[in-house]
Every structure is written in C-alpha cells, then in structure tokens.
Amino acid sequence: MTAYFLGVDGGGTKTEFVCMDGSGEIVARALTGTTYHLEVGAEEAVRRLGEGLGAVCGELGIAPAALDYAFFGLPAYGEDSEVDPQLHAACARLLGHDRFACGNDMVCGWAGSLGCEDGINIVAGTGSIGYGERQGVGARVGGWGEIFGDEGSAHWIAIQGLALFSRMSDGRAPKGPFHDRVTEAFTLRSDLELCEHIMGRHGMARGEIARLANLVSQAAGEGDLAARAILQAAAGELLELATALRSRLGFPEDVSVPISWSGGVLSQQQFVREAFVELLDRTGLFTPVEPRHPPGYGAALYARRLAALDHSTIVVSGLPFSST
Structure with a gap:
C-alpha cells in the first residue's frame, strides 16, 4: 500500500x-x-x-x-x-x-x-527566525515577533522604510526615490495620510505591512542610498542570527557550517541575499548552500x-x- x-x-x-x-x-x-x-x-x-x-x-x-x-x-x-x-x-x-x-x-x-542534514537555515519572510540541528539536537534563535523582534524580515524592512518616509517628509532626511514610491503606492494627497492607511480604522495587517518591503527594494534599485542602507542592515541582522545559532549548536570553531535560507526576503530580494552571503563569506565560519x-x-x-x-x-x- x-x-x-x-x-x-x-x-x-x-x-x-x-x-x-x-x-x-x-x-x-x-x-x-x-x-x-x-x-x-x-x-x-x-x-x-x-x-x-x-x-x-x-x-x-x-x-x-x-x-x-x-x-x-x-x-x-x-x-x-x-x-x-x-x-x-x-x-x-x-x-x-x-x-x-x-x-x-x-x-x-x-x-x-x-x-534534514546538520546545519543552519535562516528564515526571512514576513518574520525572521533561525533554526538548525547538529547531531540530533536542534536550536532556534530570533522569531520574537514583530513588536520587538523579527529583525531582517520583510515586516522589519517595511517598518524601517516607513520610518524613513517620515524622516524624508519632515526634512530630517533628504527626499529620495523611496518617498515617491510610497506616495504613488498609496496615492497620497498629503504625507500624513499614510498614518490612516497604516494605523487607521481600516489599517494594514502584519502581512500587508510586510509587503511594503518591496517598495524599499524598488527605491534601492533606483539608487536611493537610504533604502539600500536598510537592506544592508537587514542582511547584517540575519548574519547575527546565524552566528548566534552556530554558537548555540556548539559547532567547533574549525568547522565551516552549512547554512541555507528560506522566505521571500532571502529567496526573492537579490540585494539582501547577496549582501547576506557576502557577510557569511567574510566570517569564514559558514558554507552557503542553495536551498535544495x-x-x-x-x-x-x-x-x-x-x-x-x-x-x-x-x-x-x-x-x-x-x-x-
């Protein structure tokens, strides 16, 4: 059967x-x-x-x-x-x-x-978390949720982007392509209307906010240096998950640990993935593995x-x- x-x-x-x-x-x-x-x-x-x-x-x-x-x-x-x-x-x-x-x-x-082989996987989708196994023992890091965690995730990138928009609007940061991308996406008549879209009576759920990370990526592709800095920071946050998990699992210092990834941020956002892999290579502690x-x-x-x-x-x- x-x-x-x-x-x-x-x-x-x-x-x-x-x-x-x-x-x-x-x-x-x-x-x-x-x-x-x-x-x-x-x-x-x-x-x-x-x-x-x-x-x-x-x-x-x-x-x-x-x-x-x-x-x-x-x-x-x-x-x-x-x-x-x-x-x-x-x-x-x-x-x-x-x-x-x-x-x-x-x-x-x-x-x-x-x-299902020994090593580490970093998830960066709506949220972020790391999980790995070594010799039958598993461990996790991250995944603390969108209120005080999920660094490097799509939701985190989107929140950093929304904060950037507010600074651009106030004049605390120079206006770049990201300001235009948000204005167009929400058809804003005034910048403050964004508050209603995000937090108003018909405000956006966690997954909807996470999708705004695409606006950060679009602006980065158009040369917005502040948007690029957010994506670079996301890669750095994901590296911290990897290094903490490597230590938690007790891999010897002379072992290069297989590491892979899943979730939309690392699977679909090329800038973040390439920055993440570059950071991994610099440490000399990991062997990046394309998801099987x-x-x-x-x-x-x-x-x-x-x-x-x-x-x-x-x-x-x-x-x-x-x-x-």
Whole structure:
C-alpha cells in the first residue's frame, strides 16, 4: 500500500500542505491563508488547517486516518503555553489519530533547504527566525515577533522604510526615490495620510505591512542610498542570527557550517541575499548552500523522517516541538 506523509508549512502570509509518498514524490498539495494565530486567532487557524487537510485528502481520495504521519509546522508554535496545547489537540482531532508532531514552522525551512542534514537555515519572510540541528539536537534563535523582534524580515524592512518616509517628509532626511514610491503606492494627497492607511480604522495587517518591503527594494534599485542602507542592515541582522545559532549548536570553531535560507526576503530580494552571503563569506565560519527544496516539501520530508525515528529523542531548545 502507498505510504502518505503530510507536511504543513504555516507562514505569515500563507500555509502550504504537501503530501509525499514513501519515495519522496509529491502526490497532493493545497494552499490556505496564514495560520499565524496571533493575527487570525486560534479558531481561524484551526479552521484553515482543516480546510487544507480536507483539500489534500480529497485530492487523494482518502480519509485523514490513511496518512502515515504528519508534521504541522505552525507560526509562533512553542511560544504560548496556553495556545500550544490547543493547537496540538486540534491537529489530533482533525487527523483522528496520534501519528503526528507539531513544531514551529522554522523546522520546515531547515528540513527543505538542507534536506534534514546538520546545519543552519535562516528564515526571512514576513518574520525572521533561525533554526538548525547538529547531531540530533536542534536550536532556534530570533522569531520574537514583530513588536520587538523579527529583525531582517520583510515586516522589519517595511517598518524601517516607513520610518524613513517620515524622516524624508519632515526634512530630517533628504527626499529620495523611496518617498515617491510610497506616495504613488498609496496615492497620497498629503504625507500624513499614510498614518490612516497604516494605523487607521481600516489599517494594514502584519502581512500587508510586510509587503511594503518591496517598495524599499524598488527605491534601492533606483539608487536611493537610504533604502539600500536598510537592506544592508537587514542582511547584517540575519548574519547575527546565524552566528548566534552556530554558537548555540556548539559547532567547533574549525568547522565551516552549512547554512541555507528560506522566505521571500532571502529567496526573492537579490540585494539582501547577496549582501547576506557576502557577510557569511567574510566570517569564514559558514558554507552557503542553495536551498535544495522549498519549506512545504521540507515539512513533508520531516514528517517522513519522524515516522522512521523515535521522535521522542529529538531535543529542541526553546520547546518549539511536541509530539503525541
């Protein structure tokens, strides 16, 4: 009989469901909206998990009980002792069995980019976080959220950009192409109208703000030095995640650690990726590795891995992992 392994990669913008067979071939996939419970609420996050699970099983013509193993990589999982058990119980209820594990979505990026091999992966999407494993021990850094963390992420870049716009508007910084890009994007009649768009009654959600990072990139491409400085700073913040995680995992000083990346900032914004890789090379401590697979596939790969292991032996710093 065909074996089915389901991986769920939750993100700040979307959630991807990928099901593979025992040979690693993708046999079904689905997409839903974000399952970031801090934005949409735990109830809506669970509803979207059920929607995606139903779509995958419907495509395969099977019941959830036929899935051999599932891994749910969920945003902010491992960070709330009240919500985590609720999400874990909901996954058990949706599947109707206990052959699954829940963890933070950072695991999906690492599992995909490095194929579940020892090393580090830096996620820079809507938010930012680093995860790696060494000799069966995992660790995370970053991922503290948009209020006081997520440095180097799209949301962080966008917030730095919005602050730059305010300085340009006030005359505290010279006006450059970025001011024009924001004015055009929001069709502003006056600069102060931006406050209403961002924080007003119909203000922008976290993911919508994160998409404004594209305006910073556009302005940087047009020669805006202040916008370029933001992107360069983002690369520096991501390097700090990498070096802290390298130390936390206890890699010897003479070992060049494989490091990869995932998320829209490092996958799609060439300036940030190139600056990040250049900074990595300067340290002499890392070996950059182009991502082997996307995070959704990584989640399914991780599910297959857990099915073959006594997953209770996996130790992850920061408690982002739980299984039945």
